[in-house]
Amino acid sequence: MQAGAAIPTQAMAELSGLDQLRGLVDGRFPQPTMDATLGFRLVAVDEGRAVIEGAPTAAMLNPFGTVHGGWAASVLDSALGYAIHSTLAPGEYLATLEIKINLTRAIQPGMAGLTATGTIVTRGRRVAVSEARMVDGEGRIYAHGSCTCLLLAL
Amino acid sequence: MQAGAAIPTQAMAELSGLDQLRGLVDGRFPQPTMDATLGFRLVAVDEGRAVIEGAPTAAMLNPFGTVHGGWAASVLDSALGYAIHSTLAPGEYLATLEIKINLTRAIQPGMAGLTATGTIVTRGRRVAVSEARMVDGEGRIYAHGSCTCLLLAL
Amino acid sequence: MQAGAAIPTQAMAELSGLDQLRGLVDGRFPQPTMDATLGFRLVAVDEGRAVIEGAPTAAMLNPFGTVHGGWAASVLDSALGYAIHSTLAPGEYLATLEIKINLTRAIQPGMAGLTATGTIVTRGRRVAVSEARMVDGEGRIYAHGSCTCLLLAL
Amino acid sequence: MQAGAAIPTQAMAELSGLDQLRGLVDGRFPQPTMDATLGFRLVAVDEGRAVIEGAPTAAMLNPFGTVHGGWAASVLDSALGYAIHSTLAPGEYLATLEIKINLTRAIQPGMAGLTATGTIVTRGRRVAVSEARMVDGEGRIYAHGSCTCLLLAL
Numbered sequence: 320m321q322a323g324a325a326i327p328t329q330a331m332a333e334l335s336g337l338d339q340l341r342g343l344v345d346g347r348f349p350q351p352t353m354d355a356t357l358g359f360r361l362v363a364v365d366e367g368r369a370v371i372e373g374a375p376t377a378a379m380l381n382p383f384g385t386v387h388g389g390w391a392a393s394v395l396d397s398a399l400g401y402a403i404h405s406t407l408a409p410g411e412y413l414a415t416l417e418i419k420i421n422l423t424r425a426i427q428p429g430m431a432g433l434t435a436t437g438t439i440v441t442r443g444r445r446v447a448v449s450e451a452r453m454v455d456g457e458g459r460i461y462a463h464g465s466c467t468c469l470l471l472a473l
Numbered sequence: 474m475q476a477g478a479a480i481p482t483q484a485m486a487e488l489s490g491l492d493q494l495r496g497l498v499d500g501r502f503p504q505p506t507m508d509a510t511l512g513f514r515l516v517a518v519d520e521g522r523a524v525i526e527g528a529p530t531a532a533m534l535n536p537f538g539t540v541h542g543g544w545a546a547s548v549l550d551s552a553l554g555y556a557i558h559s560t561l562a563p564g565e566y567l568a569t570l571e572i573k574i575n576l577t578r579a580i581q582p583g584m585a586g587l588t589a590t591g592t593i594v595t596r597g598r599r600v601a602v603s604e605a606r607m608v609d610g611e612g613r614i615y616a617h618g619s620c621t622c623l624l625l626a627l
Numbered sequence: 628m629q630a631g632a633a634i635p636t637q638a639m640a641e642l643s644g645l646d647q648l649r650g651l652v653d654g655r656f657p658q659p660t661m662d663a664t665l666g667f668r669l670v671a672v673d674e675g676r677a678v679i680e681g682a683p684t685a686a687m688l689n690p691f692g693t694v695h696g697g698w699a700a701s702v703l704d705s706a707l708g709y710a711i712h713s714t715l716a717p718g719e720y721l722a723t724l725e726i727k728i729n730l731t732r733a734i735q736p737g738m739a740g741l742t743a744t745g746t747i748v749t750r751g752r753r754v755a756v757s758e759a760r761m762v763d764g765e766g767r768i769y770a771h772g773s774c775t776c777l778l779l780a781l
Numbered sequence: 782m783q784a785g786a787a788i789p790t791q792a793m794a795e796l797s798g799l800d801q802l803r804g805l806v807d808g809r810f811p812q813p814t815m816d817a818t819l820g821f822r823l824v825a826v827d828e829g830r831a832v833i834e835g836a837p838t839a840a841m842l843n844p845f846g847t848v849h850g851g852w853a854a855s856v857l858d859s860a861l862g863y864a865i866h867s868t869l870a871p872g873e874y875l876a877t878l879e880i881k882i883n884l885t886r887a888i889q890p891g892m893a894g895l896t897a898t899g900t901i902v903t904r905g906r907r908v909a910v911s912e913a914r915m916v917d918g919e920g921r922i923y924a925h926g927s928c929t930c931l932l933l934a935l
Contacts, residue, residue, distance in 0.1 A: 322531075322538060323531050323534045323538045323582065324534070324536065324537050324538030325534075325535075325536040325537075325538075326536045326537060331537075339536075343536065348536075351534055351535050351536045351541065352531060352532050352533060352534045353532070353533045353534055353535060353541035353543060353544070355532075356510065356511075356532045356533055357510075357543070377476075377477045377506060378506045378507070378509075378510045379506060379507050379510055380477045380478070380479075380505055380506045380507055381479075381505050381507060381551075381554075382478065382479040382480045382493075382497065382502075382505045382558075383478050383479075383480060383485075383566070384476060384477045384478030384479075387505065387507035387547060387550070387551075388547075388550045388554070388569050388572065389507060389511070389543060389544075389546055389547020389548070389550045389551070390507070390543075390547070392543055392546035392547065392550060392572065392574075393541060393542075393543020393544075393546065393547065394543070396541070396542045396543045396546060397535075397541075397543070400535075400542070404536075412537070414576075414579075415542050415576050416575065416576065416878070416908060416929050417573065417574060417575045417576065417879065417929055418542065418546065418573070418574050418576075419571065419572070419573040419574075419727050419773070419881065420546075420571060420572050420573075421570065421571045421748070421749075421756050421773065421775060422568075422569050422570065422571065422572075423748075423749040423751070423754075423756060424749075425568075428477065440729075440731075440760075440768065440771060441729075441731040441732075441768050441771075443731070445931065446731075446878060446931060448729050448731060448771075450758070452748075460748065460749050463748060463749075463756075464773075465727070465729065465772075465773065467729060467878050467879055467929060469907065469908060469931075570724070570754060570775050571725065571775055573727065573881045573927070575902070575903075575910050575927065575929060577902075577903040577905070577908075577910060578903075594883070594885075594914075594922065594925060595883075595885040595886075595922050595925075597885070599777065600724060600777060600885075602883050602885060602925075604912070606902075614902065614903050617902060617903075617910075618927075619881070619883065619926075619927065621724050621725055621775060621883060623753065623754060623777075630839075630846060631839050631842045631846045631890065632842070632844065632845050632846030633842070633843075633844040633845075633846075634844045634845060639845075647844075651844065656844075659842055659843050659844045659849065660839060660840045660841060660842045661840070661841050661842055661843060661849035661851060661852070663840075664818065664819075664840045664841055665818075665851070685784075685785045685814060686814050686815070686817075686818045687814060687815050687818055688785045688786070688787075688813055688814045688815055689787075689813050689815060689859075689862075690786065690787040690788045690801075690805065690810075690813045690866075691786050691787075691788060691793075691874070692784060692785045692786030692787075695813065695815035695855060695858070695859075696855075696858045696862070696877050696880065697815060697819070697851060697852075697854055697855020697856070697858045697859070698815070698851075698855070700851055700854035700855065700858060700880065700882075701849060701850075701851020701852075701854065701855065702851070704849070704850045704851045704854060705843075705849075705851070708843075708850070712844075720845070722884075722887075723850050723884050724883065724884065725881065725882060725883045725884065726850065726854065726881070726882050726884075727879065727880070727881040727882075728854075728879060728880050728881075729878065729879045730876075730877050730878065730879065730880075733876075736785065
């Protein structure tokens, strides 16, 4: 646990993952700094499901002037991880082992209304897998992917 | 091609991918904005190989206070894409279809000396694949992965 | 197109992908030989969706005596590819660029009732992506994954 | 551990992974049944590295008459897993969590001289990652990929 942690170690020990994430949504815990840097935030969470809204800007472009693939990867990584995080018992935490992202449509700076929803696929005792999709208001898919997380005890 | 493109459309039409990237390295073309936002930059490029140096800061943290997985994904996405970009003929460009990243060691804010090297694996007429690793000065691997790109004509 | 092709070149030129696959389901075209070798077969297909049933045997074991991961990968590769195949116009074909499979539960030889369903995620002009899950009769997920295909003209 | 296990439970408890695999190479342990079914076998192993030779036949075709993608996935899954297996201490075993395979060149039935080499990328206490490539005698790459394994105690 680092100085810049949005979720304090004590909250991780005492709260379920779902309650920790509710604390992010309702502002009891500060936003993780990456979220502000890349213009996204967790807006809703249930057990096994997390929703992130994001709005990429001209500060997040690749050499060709469209939004860098790392932006979608970052947003999906959060959605994927939070979907699993929401299933943690007090005292559990997770480490993301791998993420796999398909980039299916170019994202333009200034686009609004992009939403990434992560949902759990399988949740074992030691390993969990989730998947996520990023869509716009018309349901067009801009990116989607999956991740594998290791579940650990504090 | 967008307003914020680091590589102008004319350069894409007239220069090889390798020469375009050399223009990024030596400053003839401006850095892509994502690179400044996330603290990394292309420092060396050859045909089929690209090297990026990065230094994550406290502005790029996940909820637990370590560096967000999206940071490594963004750096590797650039290294992977540039390795393929360096093989493009004038008038060709690429679209990244998918990236797959393993996160093998936690990255701390303030770490210096992280280097990601992308190398081409296969390069066909329509599709290319590359792989990349991010290591520190002692050669420890923090993340690695691969990507698949579609090759297109302007 | 090879000597051992289950779908003749003429059928690929004249029939939609969906009609080609219906020919596999109803027996007008012979089963691909891999299906018999590994004990699975396409049992249902709609546009954008394909269902495979499989029953692994003692001829498909890894060194530890459970079913080799390649069995699930083969079944899912078929389900993923067929889901995209079902969207092809006459004269189109596909090349699978990559598959990514999570193995979430050990598969035992002799298990019956394993079903893998592939569904399309995105379908562009040149590239399509699908995902698939393998479940048993109780809905437990044994493996799932995604693939990226390139779409080509004969 | 199942009835059809090539590596007996006692050998897993008493031998290092490397010695177990040497037993497969030199014939002290029987080949896993999948290897015979799909025409491949482990031919060499060192710590962190495993080499498989395979020869696909007309019994392993997809609907188009080329070799099914599941064949390369099966061979690479073995090469990837064995590379990690070769690092196990007595009493350790592994579970493959995910594999990711790029299929870069069509494989024809009857091709000889295909070799898949798996090598370890990172090896932690609980998780290991490996990568593998399948090449022919001229070094052309037909498939390559990576896997993530969980390490466990018997």
